[in-house]
Amino acid sequence: MPSTTAPAGAHSPAGANPRRAALAALVGTSIEWYDFYAFATAAAIVFDNVFFPSDMPPLMRTFASMGTFAVGFLLRPLGGIVFGHIGDRIGRKNTLVTTLLLMGGASFAIGLLPTYAQVGFWAPLLLVVLRLVQGVAIGGEWGGAVLIAVENAPKGKATFLGSFAQLGSSVGALLSTGAFSLMHRFGDHSFDAWGWRVPFLLSGVLVVVGLVIRLRLEESPAMAEARQQEEQRAEQKLPILRVLQEDWRTVLYGVFGLATATGGYYLVTSYLLTYADGHSSVSESMLLNGLTLAAFLELLVTPWLAWLGDRIGAYTVVIAGMAGVVVLAVPQFLVVHTGSTLLIWGAMLAMRFTMSALYGPMAAILAEGFTPSVRYTGISLSYQVCNLVFAGFSPMAAAGLAAAAGGSFWPVSALLIAMSLAGIVSIVKLRDRRAAQLTVEPAAPAAAVRATVSV
16 A cells, blocks of 8 residues: 555654543544443343333343343444544544544433333433444444554554553443442342442543643644645545455454454343353342453553564464464353352453453554554554444344253353354464565665554
């Protein structure tokens, strides 16, 4: 792909502040993922009783509740395309401010929604509308947050600093599950009546914090250089058209490479709550506490694993993590039937550790696959299509597969293993494509130059 842009992550230009950029990526994504995981948790344990009729069969209520979670993924690719276009043409900073406001506003409004008992079918309808707004916003968030960190990173630290954007997922999950665990202490009745609303209302406060930090950001150097180059082009294609025509293989490998990190994640968090609730006597509070501990572990180890990616190679770290998920796919669900808090928490922690190897390094792997002028669009499209295909419907697919197998977890474990094996193949393909680009003769540098992020 033609490009003469200085490589991202190759230097830290004057005026660039890598630490501030990484902090902005961390805080912003933490808030947005807090909102997203709050919805996932509520959909798993409370929305079926709040937003749907009490005379609906329990299984149908579960499907309907998980369906509200799934619809948020429908518009994520659209959000990735729209905000990717804006981010590639106008800039990363203003785009990220917009996504933060949309996500936080929708979450705050969810905390104020009336119940089905109060307004009937309007309750789930309004819930779905706000969920769609969340989907559009999160569709444009991840790509921009990754780039604001990676494109400001000095040489040899792009994988580590790029992980801060993904680290927001850990922080958001920790804050979200922690908030729900705290509200559960008021008792089941209070939680169902009003306690579940508090985590959503708190997002209003968090958005103010995120805005203060993101408004202080400067545009990334790579974006400034790319904008200058685009102004010199006699004929400009839309970023989405250039990506689909020139980089569709990179997008495809990215989709499957992210499958376990997205769809697999929801299988071992949101769906695990549903499965444990119907197949064991363990309490929701114990499970939420376990997920909180797992999120805290993820928060601690993700930066270290990303740092390791800068040392031994991001591709190696990600492949090892996926192999670990394959090994743990069966034990993760099997221990639920023991009722042992120690075993259940141990499996949660082990699974989250291996999955942490997929998060941070993937930011740098995908960022180096696209040139700066289409990078926001390219990585957003990869990530959001993956979320639509694998994450949005994974909990529902898992529930359907388990029901068809008489409640057994084996089909769900098989689905998780299949995602991981497909991911390993895709990461190997991305690594091979990157190696081929680096061996192109110097005589044709324009076709070989990519965004080098030292992975």
